[in-house]
Amino acid sequence: MVGKDLEMSQYIGCQHHILGGILQHVLDFYVSKTTIKPSLNYKFIDELLENYEELQTEYKAETEMDVDENPGWRDDFKFLYELCKAFQHCKKHTAFPVIKWRKLPSLHRARWNSRAIFTLIAYFLLPSWRSVLELPACFIAEKWEKAWFSAQKFKKTTYDNPLLGITKLGCASALKGLKTHWSRAPSLLDVPRSNMIAERALKVMEKLGEKGKMTSI
Template identity: 90%
Template sequence: MSIMTVVCLKSATREIKLGVVRCKSGSSQDVYDALEKIIDEYDAWSSIKMILCDTTTVNTGRSNGVVVIIQRAMVGKGLEMPQYIGCQHHILGRILKHVLDFYVSKTTTKPSLNYKFIDELLENYKELQSEYKAETEMDVDENPGWRDDFKFLYELCKAFQHCKKHAAFPVIKWRKLPSLHSARWNSRAIYTLIASFLLPSWRSVLELPACFIAEKWQEAWFSAQKFKETTYDNLLLGIIKLGCASALKGLKTHWSTVKQGTITA
């Protein structure tokens, strides 16, 4: 089955969309072959200084991932090897999964299984809203350009921060529960924060991951998606404080500030 991939060249001041390429399949070689054609068409090899993509194995495989194939090709052309930078939202999704797995036990390793608190929310969301007792008002700035799940996540983070600061539950606009598709791990952040408000029996279990989400994690999530030392450092400190080794490894592997080593053509 063929897939479509968008190819862009981007600097700090300009973004050029080279086009949309059709790959014969989702294999790393077929993805590279399609990319190679459009890069050749625009003679853009020398313009590539970094490679930004998600962290799937097809892209980041150590031996035959798309990133390695591109790096190897560029070294073979006598060009400087480009730095790989993982998509920040994708990395943050992986970090969130590690953190929740660390704090919330599962009865199976099947990736499709929800955490128990998510099942409770799905089954009783409407009733739980009616039982919630708000104690204070709060102001939340809205971004009209955000889709609904981004708005909900932002509002819940602000509500959690407000609750911690004032020791009172704020009025919250309860929106539709987001999709639990595996490609949208940020939805688990929404469910975690909702559970911290609507499920009293889960508050102690979710307190630390919810704090992490509403503070360090959301700071990175709502950043401009351009690398900033302070954003990285704050996220790093937050993960270290949690003591979640797998999340720390994921951050250092895919969002490292260390320049990569050489590669042989």
């Protein structure tokens, strides 16, 4: 919640949280949740966790890939960006590129970007899943990632990219989630649409409250 005054308050959802929810809807739309581990969602994740090292050795790269500047500020974000570029390269050149296989990310439910990482890894390392994951992987690498790696400030095209991707997939629940939670109105304050802003605001309020207590003593 941000606003210049009480009469001009505005709800702005965290873009990463919204994109995480959208990704969950898309994966549920295409992939069965059957799994041997209750803490996970999809069978292909089980397979990757159990055989990740071996699968890397079986992967046959066919071409080198140009690597541009990576906007990720965490290891999992960097891995996600590299995998998206690898998928784009694969589709453009019809050849599997050399990929730097990083450590598998945490599967905490609050980090749905990890499911994006697992989906793209599975596309490359699990041939038996490739046909099932083709469209979700395409959505992640070509539309979803543009919004994920955006500056998180208001911009119409940031909304348009996932909208176009979801519309093409025909996933009604993802479309509903996007339209319900993503504010399409310009932000009243020129700040990123991120929970970090709310956290900073709370800290400022706490400090102001502490100063107020000290002043009243």
